[in-house]
Amino acid sequence: MKFLMYVIGIIFSLIVVMSMFFPFLNVYAKMEKIPDPYYFLVLGMDTTDVNEKVSRTDSILLVGVSEKKNKILVLPIPRDLLVNIEKETLRINAVYVKYGIEKLQKIIQDIFKVKISDYLIFDYGLFKEIGEIYAPVKIYVPKDMYYEDFHQNLHINFKQGYNYLNGEELLYYARFRYDALGDLGRIQRQKDVLFALMGEAKNSGLSKVLYSIDKVLNRTVNSFDYKKLFSLFLITKKSEINFLSLPIEIVGDYVKINNDQIKYTNKYLVDFEKPLKKEKIWVTLINNMESFKLSFYTITRQRWTNAQGYLIEIVDILPNIDGIDHNKSYLIIKNDKYERKILNEIKNRYSKITFKLIDAKQNPTQYFSIIKFLSDNFYNTLNSDVIILVGSNS
The missing domain is CATH 1.20.5 (Single alpha-helices involved in coiled-coils or other helix-helix interfaces)
Known part of the structure; x- marks a missing residue:
């Protein structure tokens, strides 16, 4: 018995x-077998309710997955990228709301030459809800962050160093954009949050993962099912995640794709291997002449004619920055490995101009003021190796 x-x-x-x-x-x-390679879109709406009517898409990510290569590629697409659709030119962040997800999907497929199978559209409230599942989430804050906006109910006060954030604090961190890098800094913080949450999920028990998947499915507009999201999670657990940068050119308030460089990005997305290419030095030139009557763009292009190995970006907007005097010339070398080469290049092309060297460590206020000026005017400073303020036409 x-x-x-x-x-x-x-x-x-x-x-x-x-x-x-x-x-x-x-x-x-x-579970269904996910194709290899496999691509999907992630859209972030600048609201805390995905069903709320908004006029723009705040962030657009193209994600590529290869289980064979154990890699996941994430390509942020700038909100201000100009695209043509039905005889209309508009920013890409307006396409979804105006024309729908299928049209946006086709545009991105045509640009990057890949087949996009699925999409997921989320609002920033999702950061809070997923964050609560894994809280406290460890985030490194590079410098003190403080901001109060009672209209948006946004209250931020984070100290430099490692912070352990709950879901609401993660939401505040991801939405913060009031630093020298503007939207570029916000994109980096969203990456930080995504990496932190993925790291927490990888090390969590099965129940939290299943709950997270259920939360994502029910709190987003998407074309996924439970099986596919779980399959993606299993691949993510063992994969290396790389963020790509889209090669762009700034034209006024807009962004255009650099057609000479996009082929490398497309090849990376297809092969999941970084393509070998000849490295170029990215030089950003700013017009610092107060009463320059000629075309700074034309004169600068002529001066840098036959500049082999350089990618030239011209900013014809007079900066008004404390500590930067108009009609004087300044030089910032962001990438030290090019210092000798760029100094020789400047000596040859600007032989009659004396440049004051601005060191980011010794003069952080001046340095970040210039970075903020460029960011505020929609110029991508992350890729710049050298920044030159030209204060004389000599």
Whole structure:
């Protein structure tokens, strides 16, 4: 009799355990095989309610997945990228709301020559809800962050160093954009949050992961199902994640794709291997002449004619920055490995001009003021190796 009760107890325990894990086993057994490579879109709406009517898409990410290569590629697409659609030129962040996800999907497919299978559209409230599941989430804050906006109910006060944030604090961190880098800095913080949440998910128990997947499915507009999202999670656990940069050119308030460089990005997305290419030095030149009557763009292009190995960006907007005097020339070398080469190049092309060297460590206020000026005028300073303020036409 005791033996029979013992056996019944074991059987009952097995039934309880199997009932607990049956949903997972059922999903796992019926999972669809994800194509390789596999691409999907992630759209972020600048609201805390995905069903709220908004006029623009705040962030657009193209994600590529290769289980064979154990890699995931994430390409942020600038909001101000100009595209042509139905004889109309508009920013890409207006396409989804005006024309729908299918039209946006086709435009991005045509640009990057890949087949996009799925999409996920989220609002920033999702950061808060997923963050609460894994809280406290460890985030490194590079410098003190403080901002109060009672209209948006946004209250930020983070200290430099490692911070352990709850869901609401993660939302504040991801939405913060009031630093020298503007939207570029905000994109970096969103990357930080995504990496932190993925790291937490990889090291969490199954119940939290399943709950997170359920939350994503029910809190977003998407074309996924439970099985596919779980498959993506399993691939993510063992994959290297790389963020790509789109090669762009700034034209006024807009962004255009650099057609000479986009082929490298497309090849990277298809092969999941960084293509070899000849490295160019990115030089940003700013007009610092107060009453320059000629075309700074034309004169500068002529001066840098036949500049082999350089990518030239010209900013014809007079900066008004404390500590920067108009009609004087300044030089910032962001990439030290090019210092000797760029100094020689400037000596040849600007032989009659004396440049004051601004060191970011010794003069951080001046340096970040210039970076903020460029960012405020929609210029990408992350890729610049050298920044030159030209204060004389000599």
